[in-house]
Each structure stands twice: as structure tokens, then as C-alpha cells.
Amino acid sequence: MPGIDEPDYDSGVVKKFMYVNRKAPFGTIYALEVLEMVLISAAFEQDVHLAFVDDGVYQIKKGQDTKGIGMKSFLPTYRALEGYDIEKLYVEKESLEERGLTADDLVVPVEVIDRAAMAELIDSMDVVLSG
């Protein structure tokens, strides 16, 4: 990942940011570029949340090897999020089940919540950014 710029101002305002990940990790660039946003918002000391829904749950699936497709894997970054105090990770239960996955298949500890709870959680956020 590129270096994280230190924010050049301090607003004193802390908002609830949520990043909604809906796409599988390597077919498009969305997952990688969402991670870049996530790390910057942590540098701004915002209250960061990540949601994984639909094919987005594949972003944090264990056992992925990108050698064959010639792309750099950014999966280690998910495991490093804890070091940036980003620990609010939510996965939609239905999305996991529809793909035959469970929380044990994921590379990071997450909270599994159902679709209705996810909707409520998103509704409670100040800023929702998606990829």
C-alpha cells in the first residue's frame, strides 16, 4: 500500500464512516482502492466500519493465492487493519450462506449479522462509501 499521508488539519470531528465492500477481490480494482480509502480515514482518526456483503465476502476468504493471475495480493492488509485500530468489521450472514461460507473461512475476526441488522447499521452511519 502507498504511504499514508498525515492529515494536515484537525477538525476535531469524528464521524461514523462505513465502507461497503460488495465485489470479489481481484476481478476489479474496487476492493484494493477501498482499502486505500479505509487507511486514510483511519489516519484522520474517524470511526471506521467495514461491511462485506454479496461477493464482497470473498475479499476476506482464506487460502487465496494470486500468483497465477500475476497480481499483488492485498489480503495481508486486512489482517493489518487491527494495527490501525480498525476492528469494526461486519459480514452479512445471508451473503456468507449463499456462497457456502462461514466465519471460519475468513482471514480476520468479524461480526456476522443478518441482512436486516446490516441495513440498520448502514442507516446509523454518517458517511457511507462503497466499492
Add this chain to the structure above:
Amino acid sequence: MKFGILVNEGPYNHQASDSAYMFAKAALAKGHEIYRVFFYYDGVNNANKLSEPPSDDRNVIKRWSELAKEHKLDLVVCVAAALRRGIKDELLAEGFRISGLGQLIESGIQCDRQVVFGD
């Protein structure tokens, strides 16, 4: 109301930029403030002045430049996303500037609503 706008897709390939432009125009007409328009992912291609659409079609890039000039809009292109896609200072259409992702986060902090255009 103070709006921040995020454009996540490139011009012509996707309607996101058209919708964002129309939203910005309508919001300004109603007296709202557009704090910043931030271009991310393939959205950075909206700043490419070398774009030349057929003359009977809208010019997405020029339209943003003109709106920015008229309303002093802050059009910001993400540097990391731009470099990946070959968008550099010498390619920027009028009214655009390149800066960091922090500008997007700041927009989210400062605005009443951060509106996202993309898939």
C-alpha cells in the same frame, strides 16, 4: 445543505459522471452548496482534457470544467488512482486539481451529505 460528491466511474463508459453533474447542477440551482467533487477509481478519467467525444454528443469533461468555472467548484482527482491510470497534471482539464484521498475524507467530515455516484 452542504454536499460532497464522489464520482467513482469514468466518462461515457458509465452514467455516474452524468448523474453526478446533473445532481450538482440541480443542487446549485436550489441554492445548496457543493463543497467538493472528488473523482476516484476510474472516475479520475473525467479530468482528461485529451478526451474528444463526437461533436453531436455531450462533452462530459468540458461540462465539469464549465460548471466549476461558473460556481467556483473544487474538482479534486485522487492522486493514487490518477497515477495508476496515467492522469497527470499535464493532462488535467481546466478546473481540476490532483490531491490526496484525505480530501475525500475531509469532505465527508465537513459536509451534511456525501453523495456517491457509481455502481
